[in-house]
Amino acid sequence: MADLLLLAGTRKGLLLARKRGRGWDVESIALPMTAVYAVGIDARGATPRLFAAAASEHWGPTILHSDDLGATWSEPDRAPVAFPERTGAALARVWQIQPAGEDQPGVVYAGTEPTALFRSEDGGLTFELNEALWDHPHRPQWAPGFGGQALHTIVPYPGEPDRILIAMSGGGVYRTQDGGRSWAPSNTGIKCTFLPDPYPEYGQCVHKVAPDSGDPNRLYLQNHNGVYRTDDWGATWSDIARGLPGEFGFAVAADPRRSGRAYLFPLVSDGFRFPPDYRCRIYRTEDAGASWDDLSAGLPDDSFYSVVLRDALTTDNADQAGAYFGTRTGELYGCADRQWERIAGGLPDVLSVRAAALA
């Protein structure tokens, strides 16, 4: 069985854990006193490159990388992500780090607050702003959610590098089919409970989107109220919340090996952001959202009042992919098949989790 590597970004640093054989080895926290809103694993090369988007309350945001599985972290002297002068903007934090497909080695995307997409062609060392999205005429209408106005989801289309789907808080889903020269909203069917029009062209507060592994046109979406699936690469979205105990939530993840399998951590509603029955449960579908089962074996039995944030639920890339999540109260769990185990606890709020099998 391959070793597993887990990265957990927290509000006060980065946690690395390795699974060799049966048990997890959890290292001391790295990058202390920084909020790590995004972590990334670029497994395209011979050696995985790890990323951590770390923001210090005092000293600002940056992206660090590691080519030795987290033993050391580096960054360029000059800011890896910075807004051009003409924008008048300054980077608040990086919310997403997403390597492109296998056919674009060296290309890495970053999603930021304020809402913007950046692209790197040197493996994630330096990034440049996507001008077309920054200049999009809808920008004045994009509105920040409670967590900020951020671009948090980047889904490159496999094998077609000109096609990218993104999602943002207080703006919704947008797509490009020309390599980022133009962007169009793609929210048909996604409801909006905080604007007069319940189905606007854009403005939805999409919380996270995850691609299905078997069909590049199928994706799963956790909305601010509502869970959806598209089978036409975001042109239309269908409600798949039936069978869930709540349609609100922040996170969604899909199994990278098994088509139709996806995970959620439902909350009751936007006005009652607790797990249903105050129980810590992940819900899993095996049939692309037609039905949902709760996975609770190994999770706490007592009352649970915490939440799982948008990037704190993930899967690894092993043949039998495991699932992982972290909570705002600092617990970190992993699941092989249907049994959860506690990997770490007592952490600062968990903001982001990524995992990979090591060759």
Add this chain to the structure above:
Amino acid sequence: MNTVSTPMVTVAVPSALAGYAGGRTHIELALKPSDSDSDSAHMPLDAVFDQLAADVPALERRIRDERGAIRGHVNVYLDGVDIRELGGTAARVGAGATVQILAAISGG
């Protein structure tokens, strides 16, 4: 032969930032008033930071964002006076001055 020493400015940084300056907590910068500046004995604080950005970019970006604004939880003192009382980064800096960088009590 007379030698004229270059007037210098000292930037003092907290130990938390020394790692971005090769372990230094005091960085000496040459005072370089611009040719267009009628006051040849001083330079604006902005220009001190511009020079810091050229010499020690990894340090400077911890103090200012890409717009050149001092980060929200960073305090800057010029010879012991908060630069907010001196016109912000337009404050004039003379030879021998010390620009001290401190983490604000807020944040973290």
